[in-house]
Structures are given as structure tokens and as C-alpha cells.
Amino acid sequence: MKIVITGGAGFIGSQLALNLQKENEILIIDKMRSGELLENGNLESFGHFKNLLEFDGSLFVGDIKDEKTFKKIRDFKPDIIFHEAAISDTTAYNQFKVLDTNLNTFEDFIKLSIELNAKLIYASSASVYGDMPSPQRVGFEEPKNPYAFSKFMMDKMAKKYYDKAHIVGLRYFNVYGKGEFYKNKTASMVVQFAHQILAGHKPRLFEGSDKIFRDFTYIKDVISANLAALDAKCGVYNVGSGKARTFQDIVDILQSELGTNLPCEYIPNPYVKAYQFHTEAKLDESFAYRPQFSLEEGIKDYLDEIKRLFEKEVNA
Numbered sequence: 001m002k003i004v005i006t007g008g009a010g011f012i013g014s015q016l017a018l019n020l021q022k023e024n025e026i027l028i029i030d031k032m033r034s035g036e037l038l039e040n041g042n043l044e045s046f047g048h049f050k051n052l053l054e055f056d057g058s059l060f061v062g063d064i065k066d067e068k069t070f071k072k073i074r075d076f077k078p079d080i081i082f083h084e085a086a087i088s089d090t091t092a093y094n095q096f097k098v099l100d101t102n103l104n105t106f107e108d109f110i111k112l113s114i115e116l117n118a119k120l121i122y123a124s125s126a127s128v129y130g131d132m133p134s135p136q137r138v139g140f141e142e143p144k145n146p147y148a149f150s151k152f153m154m155d156k157m158a159k160k161y162y163d164k165a166h167i168v169g170l171r172y173f174n175v176y177g178k179g180e181f182y183k184n185k186t187a188s189m190v191v192q193f194a195h196q197i198l199a200g201h202k203p204r205l206f207e208g209s210d211k212i213f214r215d216f217t218y219i220k221d222v223i224s225a226n227l228a229a230l231d232a233k234c235g236v237y238n239v240g241s242g243k244a245r246t247f248q249d250i251v252d253i254l255q256s257e258l259g260t261n262l263p264c265e266y267i268p269n270p271y272v273k274a275y276q277f278h279t280e281a282k283l284d285e286s287f288a289y290r291p292q293f294s295l296e297e298g299i300k301d302y303l304d305e306i307k308r309l310f311e312k313e314v315n316a
């Protein structure tokens with residue numbers, strides 16, 4: 001198969017590419033990181049060459065807002081497009097920037113996949129649910145920030161084209177695992193807490209972290225969800241572990257795996273107004289995705305990579 005992966009130098013896109021490159025011809029589209037910052041001080045794009053050191057396919061460095069990028073994809077003639085490129089920062093508050101990048105480009109991707117007869121699997125997000133009660137299910141959304149709203153609007157747009165192309169949206173719940181390190185402060189708290197602990201520092205949690213529940217989802221499960229989407233009915237599906245766990249659980253599991261017993265430091269949560277306090281995916285039986293990793297199993301599987309990063313990147 002010929003596969004385009006947008007956002008392929010980022011976390012999820014790079015892991016998809018590395019997993020699929022053996023049997024497929026892959027073209028990655030990514031604008032990579034530059035000095036450009038969002039108003040909140042975070043990078044606007046997180047693509048990093050180090051995510052692609054083992055990548056054997058082609059890389060085109062371009063913006064998904066640029067016609068040249070679309071020409072490149074058109075010439076490549078993919079059978080499948082995995083669309084991961086986005087401003088992925090849930091705390092980005094510049095509504096124009098977030099919607100211009102995430103939403104405005106999306107209809108072009110839909111039209112292109114219709115034209116090329118390519119399957120389009122795109123990244124939606126569990127953020128669309130806001131404070132809706134757990135377990136969250138498709139059809140009951142309440143986005144609380146511009147990022148979540150951009151994904152919500154993408155899902156609505158996709159729906160209009162279900163009769164014309166194979167389009168599947170995947171609502172990832174909090175993803176963690178290999179490839180996320182270069183997302184800096186927007187990487188999962190699994191790697192951030194682990195590196196605090198490895199440095200001998202007290203893990204820093206938001207106050208009340210034993211009552212902030214999230215459905216933490218391991219990257220390997222996210223890859224299998226993307227593969228399941230290739231044969232799924234058009235629609236939007238949750239991709240989670242199906243179990244809500246707390247941020248305190250992450251620290252406790254890490255301390256037990258790393259053999260430490262550091263006291264935690266609790267700090268006020270600056271994002272209270274736009275924060276999700278309880279997420280848990282309601283998994284759709286009709287979608288052939290079955291998560292394999294509990295939080296304990298995912299962290300165990302990830303630990304060698306966490307330690308490697310600590311030695312090579314954090315402590316270097």
C-alpha cells in the first residue's frame with residue numbers, strides 16, 4: 001500500500017510510520033518544529049527529526065495549509081491517508097490559529113481522498129467531551145477549549161462525506177508512549193513524572209490528583225486502532241483503554257517500578273476552567289479495536305525507552 005502520514009514527525013504519526021514501513025511505501029508530511037511559538041509559550045509544531053531516525057520512507061517538509069503540500073500528496077497517489085497533523089496543544093487559546101490549522105485544511109483532505117479514492121483516517125480527540133459524564137460516548141460532546149472545538153467541527157464535517165469516501169475519525173484519549181518526548185511540556189505526564197523521579201526530584205502533581213481521572217491509552221493500542229479503522233464503517237470511534245485512572249496512579253506505578261518512594265509536591269492547577277476531570281472511553285463493540293494495555297502494562301512496556309531518554313536527552 002501507499003500511505004501518507006501527515007504529522008508523521010510527531011508522536012503518533014512517527015510511531016505509525018515506523019510500524020507500517022516494512023510492508024508499505026510511506027510518505028510523511030510534516031512542517032517540523034521551528035522557533036514559532038503559540039501565545040501560551042509552547043511550540044506551534046513539535047515535529048522532530050529524532051522521531052524519524054529509523055524511518056526508511058520519504059519525508060516532505062511542508063505545511064498542510066500549503067497547496068504545494070497537496071500537490072505532493074496528489075502526485076504520490078496514496079491508498080491511505082492517516083491525518084495526524086494538527087496544533088495538538090489543548091491549552092492553545094488563539095482560536096484563529098487553532099481552527100485555521102486544524103479545521104480549515106480538513107475539508108481539503110476530505111476532497112483529496114475522494115479524488116484519489118484513498119481511505120482517510122484522521123485524529124479526532126477525547127477533548128471534545130469536556131465535562132460530559134463518564135463513560136463518554138460519541139454523540140454527547142461539550143468542547144471546553146479551541147482545540148477541542150476544532151476536533152468537534154472536524155467530526156461534524158467528516159459526517160457530511162460518509163457516503164462519498166471511507167472516512168474514520170479516532171477520538172484518542174490521553175496517549176502516552178514512545179515518540180512523545182519531543183512534545184516538551186505537552187508530552188504525557190507519564191514521561192514527565194518518570195523523568196522527575198529519575199532525577200531524584202519530588203513528582204509535581206496538581207492538587208487533588210488522586211481525584212483527577214483520565215483514560216490513559218498506550219501508543220501500541222493507538223496503532224492497532226488506526227489499523228482497525230481501515231476496515232471499519234465510516235464514523236467516529238473512541239480510542240481509549242476503557243478504564244479511568246488517576247494522575248496519582250501514574251506516580252505510584254512509576255515509583256513502584258523504579259523502586260523509589262519520593263514525597264509528592266502538589267501545586268495549584270492553572271487550567272481548572274478548561275480541564276477535564278474524569279474521562280473514560282465507552283468503547284464501541286462494532287469497532288474491531290480491543291485495547292491490550294492496562295496503565296501498569298503500558299508503563300512497564302515503556303520504561304526502557306523512558307530510561308534511555310533520560311540518559312541521552314535529559315541528563316546528557
Ligand SMILES: NC(=O)c1ccc[n+]([C@@H]2O[C@H](COP(=O)([O-])OP(=O)(O)OC[C@H]3O[C@@H](n4cnc5c(N)ncnc54)[C@H](O)[C@@H]3O)[C@@H](O)[C@H]2O)c1
Pocket residue numbers: 006007008009010011012013029030031032033044045046047048062063064065083084085086087088089101123124125126127171172173174175176183
Ligand atoms: N497525544 C494525544 O494524547 C492525543 C490525544 C487526542 C488527539 N490527538 C491528536 O492526534 C494527532 C497527533 O498527535 P500527537 O500527540 O502525535 O501530536 P504531535 O504534536 O506530536 O504531532 C503533530 C504533528 O503535526 C505537525 N504539524 C503541526 N501543524 C502542522 C502543519 N500546519 N502542517 C504540517 N504539519 C504540522 C507537527 O510538527 C507534529 O509533528 C493530533 O491531531 C492530535 O490533535 C493526540
